[in-house]
Amino acid sequence: MWGKRKLLVGGLSALALGTLLTGCPPKKEAPKPEAVGIDASSKVYVPPGQQDEFYVFFSGGFSGQVSVYGIPSGRILKVIKVFSQDPETGYGYSPETRPLLMTSHGFMPWDDTHHPELSQTDGVPDGRWLFINANNTPRIARIDLSTFETTEIIEIPNTGGNHASPFVTPNTEYVVSASRFSIPVPQRDVPVENFAENFKGVISFIKANDPGKMDVSFQILMPGFNYDLAHCGKGPSYGWCFFTSYNSEQAHTLLEINASKNDKDFIAAVNWKRAEECVAQGKYQEMPATYYHNVYDEKKHMATSNVRRSVKVINPKDCPGVVYLLPTPKSPHGVDVSPDGEYIVGGGKLATVIPIHSFSKMLKAIEQKAFEKEIDGIPVLKYDATLHCEAEKPCLGPLHTEFDDKGFAYTSCFVSSEVVKYDPKTCKVVDRAPTYYSIGHLLIPGGDSAKPWGKYLIAMNKITKDRQLPVGPELLQSAQLYDISGDKIQLLHEFFTVGEPHYAQALPASLIKDKVAKIYPLAENQHPYAVKAEKDARVERKGNEVHVYMTAIRSHFVPDVIEGVRVGDTVYFHVTNLEQDWDIPHGFAVKGSEEAEILIMPGQTKTLVWKPKAPGVYPFYCTDFCSALHQEMQGYIRVSPAGSNVPLRYYTGTPTAQK
Amino acid sequence: MNIVSRGLLALASLLLILTYFFPLWKIELLAPQYPEGLRMFIWVNKITGGTEFDLYNINLLNHYIGMKPIEPESVPELKILPFILGFLIAFGFVSALLGKRILLYAWVLSFVILAILGLADFYRWEYDYGHNLDPNAPIKIPGLSYQPPLIGTKQLLNIVASSFPDVGGYIAGGALLLGIVAIIFDIKLSKFGVEVKPA
Numbered sequence A: 001m002w003g004k005r006k007l008l009v010g011g012l013s014a015l016a017l018g019t020l021l022t023g024c025p026p027k028k029e030a031p032k033p034e035a036v037g038i039d040a041s042s043k044v045y046v047p048p049g050q051q052d053e054f055y056v057f058f059s060g061g062f063s064g065q066v067s068v069y070g071i072p073s074g075r076i077l078k079v080i081k082v083f084s085q086d087p088e089t090g091y092g093y094s095p096e097t098r099p100l101l102m103t104s105h106g107f108m109p110w111d112d113t114h115h116p117e118l119s120q121t122d123g124v125p126d127g128r129w130l131f132i133n134a135n136n137t138p139r140i141a142r143i144d145l146s147t148f149e150t151t152e153i154i155e156i157p158n159t160g161g162n163h164a165s166p167f168v169t170p171n172t173e174y175v176v177s178a179s180r181f182s183i184p185v186p187q188r189d190v191p192v193e194n195f196a197e198n199f200k201g202v203i204s205f206i207k208a209n210d211p212g213k214m215d216v217s218f219q220i221l222m223p224g225f226n227y228d229l230a231h232c233g234k235g236p237s238y239g240w241c242f243f244t245s246y247n248s249e250q251a252h253t254l255l256e257i258n259a260s261k262n263d264k265d266f267i268a269a270v271n272w273k274r275a276e277e278c279v280a281q282g283k284y285q286e287m288p289a290t291y292y293h294n295v296y297d298e299k300k301h302m303a304t305s306n307v308r309r310s311v312k313v314i315n316p317k318d319c320p321g322v323v324y325l326l327p328t329p330k331s332p333h334g335v336d337v338s339p340d341g342e343y344i345v346g347g348g349k350l351a352t353v354i355p356i357h358s359f360s361k362m363l364k365a366i367e368q369k370a371f372e373k374e375i376d377g378i379p380v381l382k383y384d385a386t387l388h389c390e391a392e393k394p395c396l397g398p399l400h401t402e403f404d405d406k407g408f409a410y411t412s413c414f415v416s417s418e419v420v421k422y423d424p425k426t427c428k429v430v431d432r433a434p435t436y437y438s439i440g441h442l443l444i445p446g447g448d449s450a451k452p453w454g455k456y457l458i459a460m461n462k463i464t465k466d467r468q469l470p471v472g473p474e475l476l477q478s479a480q481l482y483d484i485s486g487d488k489i490q491l492l493h494e495f496f497t498v499g500e501p502h503y504a505q506a507l508p509a510s511l512i513k514d515k516v517a518k519i520y521p522l523a524e525n526q527h528p529y530a531v532k533a534e535k536d537a538r539v540e541r542k543g544n545e546v547h548v549y550m551t552a553i554r555s556h557f558v559p560d561v562i563e564g565v566r567v568g569d570t571v572y573f574h575v576t577n578l579e580q581d582w583d584i585p586h587g588f589a590v591k592g593s594e595e596a597e598i599l600i601m602p603g604q605t606k607t608l609v610w611k612p613k614a615p616g617v618y619p620f621y622c623t624d625f626c627s628a629l630h631q632e633m634q635g636y637i638r639v640s641p642a643g644s645n646v647p648l649r650y651y652t653g654t655p656t657a658q659k
Numbered sequence B: 001m002n003i004v005s006r007g008l009l010a011l012a013s014l015l016l017i018l019t020y021f022f023p024l025w026k027i028e029l030l031a032p033q034y035p036e037g038l039r040m041f042i043w044v045n046k047i048t049g050g051t052e053f054d055l056y057n058i059n060l061l062n063h064y065i066g067m068k069p070i071e072p073e074s075v076p077e078l079k080i081l082p083f084i085l086g087f088l089i090a091f092g093f094v095s096a097l098l099g100k101r102i103l104l105y106a107w108v109l110s111f112v113i114l115a116i117l118g119l120a121d122f123y124r125w126e127y128d129y130g131h132n133l134d135p136n137a138p139i140k141i142p143g144l145s146y147q148p149p150l151i152g153t154k155q156l157l158n159i160v161a162s163s164f165p166d167v168g169g170y171i172a173g174g175a176l177l178l179g180i181v182a183i184i185f186d187i188k189l190s191k192f193g194v195e196v197k198p199a
Helices: A002-022 A040-044 A192-198 A272-280 A359-367 B003-018 B054-062 B077-098 B101-131 B167-191
Strands: A054-059 A066-071 A075-080 A113-121 A124-134 A139-144 A149-155 A174-178 A199-207 A215-222 A226-232 A240-246 A264-271 A285-297 A302-314 A323-329 A332-337 A343-348 A353-358 A371-375 A378-381 A387-392 A398-403 A409-413 A418-423 A428-434 A439-443 A456-461 A477-483 A490-497 A504-508 A538-542 A545-553 A556-558 A561-566 A570-577 A586-590 A598-600 A605-610 A616-621 A634-640 A649-651 B025-031 B034-042 B047-049 B152-156 B159-165
Touching (some): A040 A477, A040 A490, A054 A456, A066 A490, A113 A504, A174 A226, A174 A240, A192 A199, A199 A226, A199 A240, A215 A272, A264 A272, A264 A343, A272 A302, A323 A343, A323 A353, A323 A359, A343 A359, A343 A398, A359 A378, A398 A439, A409 A439, A418 A439, A538 A561, A545 A586, A570 A586, A570 A598, A586 A605, A598 A605, B003 B077, B003 B101, B003 B167, B034 B054, B047 B054, B077 B101, B101 B167, B159 B167
Parallel strands (some): A215 A302, A226 A332, A545 A570
Antiparallel strands (some): A054 A066, A054 A504, A066 A075, A124 A139, A139 A149, A149 A285, A199 A215, A240 A264, A332 A343, A343 A353, A398 A409, A409 A418, A545 A556, A561 A649, A570 A605, A586 A598, A586 A616, B034 B047, B152 B159
């Protein structure tokens, strides 16, 4: 008793002492609704049955996928499968889709997606495709926005960490890529401490305007820095792309300290029109490199892989004028070009200013040769010669900038956890709004294009904490929606996102919603194992392979009884969904499947590979609740011992004699 | 008959030509999960769906109640109907040309008879589809048949089925009406002794 009381008294006095020493503790802020106006709910309320105004495409970060949301409601619409296997649909498991995930490192069932990028015409999102990068095993994927499916993936050679990607040129001539982690080029076994000597960065331009024909048109050999983000010029700056770099210190260990020493790193301004000239004049080296190009054919419902063996590499020494370095404070992250193409905003994540370069001043500086020095044959322009203005002490940790349609820029600030709004012409901050918490990228529909739809802004935050009901240590990331149509930034809404959305892109729903496919026409299905009528469904044996040409339609499979399979066989269930009705997928799963299940869209054919291990009778069934008699949509496959002579036999409805 | 009636009859026959280019009849099915509806159009010589796949989907749904699939190629009437209409058109033009009153009456009468026969035949098909069901159908509701209405709207399980004339049907109706108006004119004008000389 005594002991306990003593402890309590002691504790209380310590608390009192602590309070005396530190003054009053800060008042705990009330939960956050204070930031939301009374009319906010009406601005985000999309009544049941009505549709959102914008599509938003969030990168999935470590999920490797892309998620699609509707704005302003914040409702999730779809997760597009891109770089990660998806057992739900069989993506990356089925023989049709596995080739999409092939790389020079072998089959790659995952990746880390950062930046979705919509295709553009005249600098404006046109709703044809969405591109997205894979950071880890450098790749770029094309997503067809009529089906919202991945249709093409190209691997980027000579690159470590494809982060500054896949930003587009104004007519989708190219999507770009750059090394986040410089590596020996060509790759070889060297001591890591000989970094400066052996390691190179590479900037790549990938031809993108021709679906199914992506191609690494050329690469530019760069000093061994870390290349971080990019955006391409438009209007007057058409023909140029800008890439941020950090680690101009060329540190290879403890970058946190060692790459944060220089006051300024660089934005690399790449003249891709000049690069095209150099390629045309043969001023490049054809370098051996192994990389994959994978294409999914939406008529054959099947992907194929091609291996490429070389790439054109431009050394800036041999192609003067192809690239200039713009000193930029400090370890810049984002680089964003204003809708008019004139201002190039650097997000110096360790800087106390937001530096804004002027494109016209840059051209003048190049003309006047206002160079400070050269690095690896690349002229470094004088900071003052390209700088338009600096927004002084705007916030802490500025990262990324988007633009509205009224001439304002909005920069996300990770450390001070806010968005600042300013006029890039004057560098005057006019407003700011807190985010919850630690914003990374921000998004305004069309906000990195020549035509922003400046109604909404979305903050994508890295830290969620108390913003949602707790669900254990692992939380979804939070996103806040702001109304930016008025003078003040107004917080409207909050929702939670899949994976780790780094960047996102958005466009008005009206641009694409009427062009979106509802089914795959069965008549156009060219899958080699498709069956378009139940009478053609069959089972064929080829040695140890058993091919089931199966159909699915409400509410049965043909065949739904299969006999004559033996242990040691590999069974290929090629299932064609005969439906031609919107939103009637059928699933297919068989007991003991080590692959996945498959989800087959109307008119599509997909394959599930199954290797039975023991004799018995195994049920298979439809995994998508397709109809009132979905539970009846099932079948049996009989597996006999290896070497058994049970004949091959199959039927639906009436047992047939053996075939 | 007078020149007005002859003109009206010629116009009616002309109008009838249009029925080759528009559906005569429309059957529409609405259901909770088909807010966009499924549609079936009956033409002079074919049956089509509201979309490329509506007919396919109607047949798919119908198999649950054991209804026979609707197969346009197995409906013999669709092969005869273009000729029947052709006959009416030719008959109309010839009558207008010859100007005999009796021909006008005969034209209207044969039109009416053919229309009644056509509707009766349509009803017979509907009855057959709605009643002649596969006994092995998964959905069987004692006493319930699935005959769509001849004209009008009817709830069949989860589906609201409506059946109405479509553009071609209204044109045909208009043509018949013109024929009747032609008769009225002919009677009125002759009653008041107005002599309109044949052209």
